[in-house]
Amino acid sequence: MHEVLSSFDYDTAEELLALCAQHDLSIADVALRREATEQGLTLEELLAKMEEFYGKMRESVAEGLKIHGTSPSGLSGGDAAKLYRYSEGERPLMGSRFARTIAYGFAVLECNAQFGRIVATPTAGSAGIVPACLLTLEEEEGLTTRQAARALFTAVGIGVIIGKNACFSGARGGCQAEVGSASCMAAAAIVEAQGGSPQQAANAGSFALMNTLGLVCDPIGGYVEVPCVSRNGMFAVHSFEAAVMALADARCVVPLDHVILALHDIGRRMPRQLKETSEGGLATTPTGRKYKTGKFSPPNEPEG
Amino acid sequence: MGFSAFDIIGPAMVGPSSSHTAGAVRIGWVARSLCREAPRRVRIELHGSFAATGRGHATDRALASGLLGHTPEDERLKDSLELAAAAGIEVSFESADLGEEAHPNTARLHLDGPDHEHHVVTGSSVGGGVVEITSVDGFKTRFGGNLDTLVLWHGDHPGYLAKITGLFACADMNIATIRTSRRSRGTEALTVIECDAPPLPEVCSLLERIESTTALRVIAPAR
Numbered sequence: 139m140h141e142v143l144s145s146f147d148y149d150t151a152e153e154l155l156a157l158c159a160q161h162d163l164s165i166a167d168v169a170l171r172r173e174a175t176e177q178g179l180t181l182e183e184l185l186a187k188m189e190e191f192y193g194k195m196r197e198s199v200a201e202g203l204k205i206h207g208t209s210p211s212g213l214s215g216g217d218a219a220k221l222y223r224y225s226e227g228e229r230p231l232m233g234s235r236f237a238r239t240i241a242y243g244f245a246v247l248e249c250n251a252q253f254g255r256i257v258a259t260p261t262a263g264s265a266g267i268v269p270a271c272l273l274t275l276e277e278e279e280g281l282t283t284r285q286a287a288r289a290l291f292t293a294v295g296i297g298v299i300i301g302k303n304a305c306f307s308g309a310r311g312g313c314q315a316e317v318g319s320a321s322c323m324a325a326a327a328i329v330e331a332q333g334g335s336p337q338q339a340a341n342a343g344s345f346a347l348m349n350t351l352g353l354v355c356d357p358i359g360g361y362v363e364v365p366c367v368s369r370n371g372m373f374a375v376h377s378f379e380a381a382v383m384a385l386a387d388a389r390c391v392v393p394l395d396h397v398i399l400a401l402h403d404i405g406r407r408m409p410r411q412l413k414e415t416s417e418g419g420l421a422t423t424p425t426g427r428k429y430k431t432g433k434f435s436p437p438n439e440p441e442g
Numbered sequence: 443m444g445f446s447a448f449d450i451i452g453p454a455m456v457g458p459s460s461s462h463t464a465g466a467v468r469i470g471w472v473a474r475s476l477c478r479e480a481p482r483r484v485r486i487e488l489h490g491s492f493a494a495t496g497r498g499h500a501t502d503r504a505l506a507s508g509l510l511g512h513t514p515e516d517e518r519l520k521d522s523l524e525l526a527a528a529a530g531i532e533v534s535f536e537s538a539d540l541g542e543e544a545h546p547n548t549a550r551l552h553l554d555g556p557d558h559e560h561h562v563v564t565g566s567s568v569g570g571g572v573v574e575i576t577s578v579d580g581f582k583t584r585f586g587g588n589l590d591t592l593v594l595w596h597g598d599h600p601g602y603l604a605k606i607t608g609l610f611a612c613a614d615m616n617i618a619t620i621r622t623s624r625r626s627r628g629t630e631a632l633t634v635i636e637c638d639a640p641p642l643p644e645v646c647s648l649l650e651r652i653e654s655t656t657a658l659r660v661i662a663p664a665r
Contacts, residue, residue, distance in 0.1 A: 173447045178638070184447070194454050211498070250457030253500070253520045258460035260450050260570040265460075268451075290451050297450035307461055307569030309491035309546040315569070323450075360495030362458040413546065415494040434493045434502075434537040 146172035151299050151340050151394040158336040165326065165336045166288045169295035188287035191257050195246070195269035198256040202245025209251040211429065213363040218245035221371070235278055236375065242270035243371035251363050260297050260306045263313075263355075263362045264320035266370030268293055271324045271377050275331055285331060292330040293323035296343050299394070304402040308355035309414040311405030317373050318350030318401060322394075324377035329384050342384035344394045346377055351397070351404055354412035356419025359429030365420060445572075449588070453571045453665065455514040461547050462492065462499030465567025467519070468664050470508020472575055472587045473551045473563040475661040481553040483532045484509060490546035492567075493537035502535050505549060509533065513664050514571065540564070545574075581623045581632035589618055589636040591661040592646070597654040598624040598631040605652050606633070613645045630656075 146168050148154045157168050170181050177184070203222055208215035218241050224230055225237035246266035250256045259268045272289055275281040281289070297306075300319045305311050325342035334342070350373070358364040384390065392400075411418030420426050455464040474481070486505055488496050496502060500519065507522035509531060518525060526533050540548055545566035553561045564577040575585050578593065585591055596602055603622065610617055616638045624631035641660060650658050 169447065176446060188447070188451065191448075191451055191454065253456055253458070253517070255454060255515060255517070256457055257452055257454050258464060258571050259452075260460075262455065262457050262460040262463065262571075291447065294447040294450045298445045301445040301450065301570075305569050306572075307547065307567075309461060310569065357495070357498075360498030362499065410546070414491045415546075416498075417494065434488050434496055434535050436538065437536045 144175075146175060148172075149299070149302050151343075151398075154295060154299065155336055155340060164292070164330055165295040165339050166291040166330055169291040169298070172298075173294070185284065185287045188290050189283050192272070192283060192286045192290060194255065194257050195259070196273065198249045198254065198265070199242050199245045199269055199273055201254050202247070202249035203241065205248050205252065209248070209361070209363060211251070211359055211361045211363060213358060213361055213429065214248050214251045214367045217367065218242075218248050235274060238277070239270050239274045239374050239378070240371035242273050243267060243374040244367055246270070247362070247367040247370045251361065251367070259293070260301075260319055260323070261308070261316045263308060263366050264316040264370065267317065267320040267374045267377060268324045268327065270370070270374035271328055274374075275328065279332070281331055289327040289331040292339060293327040296323045296326045296340070296394075300398055300401070303395070303398045304405060311401065312408045312413050313353040313355040313369070314350050314401055315405055316355070317369055318347050318353060321350055321373045321377045321380070322347040324374070325380035325384070328377060328381035332381070332385060334385050338384045338387070340394045341390035342381045344390050344392055344397050345383045346380035347394070347397045347401060348392060349376070349380070351400055354408060354419055355414040356412055356421045357414070357416060358421050358426045360416040360421070361429070446588070449570060449572050453514045455571060456517055456519045459499040460571040461567040461569050462496060462501045463504045463519070464514035464571035465547065465573045466492070466501045466504035466549065467508040467512065467514045468571065468573045468587055469549055469551070469563075469565035469567065469575070470505040471511065471513070471664040472508075472565060472573070472661055473553055473561070474509045474511055476561050476563060476578065476593060476659050477553055477555045478559055478659075479555050480529065481509070481531060481555045483554040484534070485552040486533065486535050487538035487540065487550040488535060489538055489540040489544050489548040489550070492547050492549055505551070506533050508664065578632055580625070583621055583623060583632060583634050585619070585621070585634050585636055587661055588663050589638070590640045590663065592635040592637065592641050592649070593659045593661065594633045594635070594649065594655055595657040596631055596633065596652070597656070598628050599654045602652070602654050603633070606635075606649055609645050609648050613642050615639065615641060615645060
């Protein structure tokens with residue numbers, strides 16, 4: 139007889155929080171057990187694998203901070219280094235760590251724009267947010283690599299719900315599906331890393347996501363650079379704001395499941411011109427039009 | 443279940459876009475894996491956002507990289523068009539309208555190989571590097587290429603599924619998902635089986651010996 143494994147799978151935040159309460163586990167613990175059942179791996183193996191991914195995230199930040207030249211499009215490059223230098227200056231506004239978090243978000247996206255290696259978290263266009271937050275916690279709060287791996291499982295735990303009930307695709311849901319999801323995951327990860335409860339982590343996700351709803355995907359020239367690079371710096375900070383609100387137990391009126399419903403609804407109604415087609419918004423401003431989108435042509439038509 | 447931890451954190455990849463680059467590599471990889479030998483000519487139709495912003499996202503280079511059998515993390519992506527040409531694979535791209543129903547990030551690949559081998563593969567990149575292959579050689583299907591996958595072309599004959607699942611049972615190989623679709627009753631069919639581990643070569647050779655089987659391919663996950 140084969141043993142039937144107990145499932146830690148869930149479709150909603152409500153179900154996830156119920157599993158946490160039932161087994162007295164954190165979101166990271168539930169996400170780990172869900173994965174262990176599915177992959178047939180031990181918790182230790184999964185954490186070790188996640189540590190490897192965290193290592194790759196760190197490398198992408200380090201690579202990005204080294205960039206001085208511009209990307210092939212000419213739209214990005216060198217700004218992560220500038221922000222880092224500013225953070226080390228005499229009186230950086232809001233303190234050094236503030237500018238440094240922004241620099242890390244920039245760094246990953248600048249690395250990405252130059253065909254460098256990154257970890258999609260959950261997408262490449264939003265890959266700077268979670269690493270910037272965790273690296274900041276590592277430097278400021280002494281987060282260990284193992285704790286970072288656990289925090290990444292918190293992010294996974296929340297990401298699963300978004301993936302099942304909405305999507306991560308800018309082409310289908312706009313930037314809110316990418317940067318909104320990343321920030322939602324990062325905020326929850328920060329809260330659990332700081333010892334917050336599963337409910338507080340879910341609330342942090344709510345705060346982060348409800349304040350990214352409606353964000354469109356209108357990149358200039360179709361390149362993942364403007365506004366994506368600065369947006370990753372900015373929404374890394376946004377994730378900390380959401381975490382602070384949750385840790386302070388500020389009133390969270392809309393539960394995460396309902397915010398995700400709104401994400402899905404807005405994504406469906408968003409016009410296609412604003413969903414990664416570069417046919418509207420920033421992409422079609424006079425500045426945006428200076429950069430060729432490099433569309434593919436239908437057969438037998440000359441390349442545009 | 444859907445959405446493994448490493449679908450959400452990951453893939454580790456070469457930029458700039460998880461859907462337009464890493465997902466496109468995976469679609470190319472699956473298409474290549476469906477061919478017995480490296481294809482000589484591949485015509486690729488790009489739909490929706492793939493067509494509109496594919497160049498900026500290096501979707502063309504990504505598809506070519508997958509066709510060369512490279513993973514999303516392979517840094518040769520930026521030279522893949524040149525590498526494909528050097529390997530004798532002619533790759534062309536065009537925009538196309540694949541209909542209202544098609545996901546905005548969809549590619550349809552027409553592959554021609556030696557000995558008149560020909561395949562048509564449609565795949566969508568649904569976000570975060572996750573892909574869905576929706577059609578193979580005109581058969582409707584649905585698989586992600588993230589698990590070890592067996593693809594069988596066969597006659598729509600009674601007992602075929604019982605034979606193949608019997609072989610799986612004998613080898614103690616677990617089936618994660620299985621899907622069969624056919625052109626029409628008693629004609630040709632395609633069965634796609636997603637497994638939890640690479641299928642044993644012994645089982646594959648027995649599957650090939652079933653009379654109704656016309657072809658078999660194994661697709662390894664691209665990582």
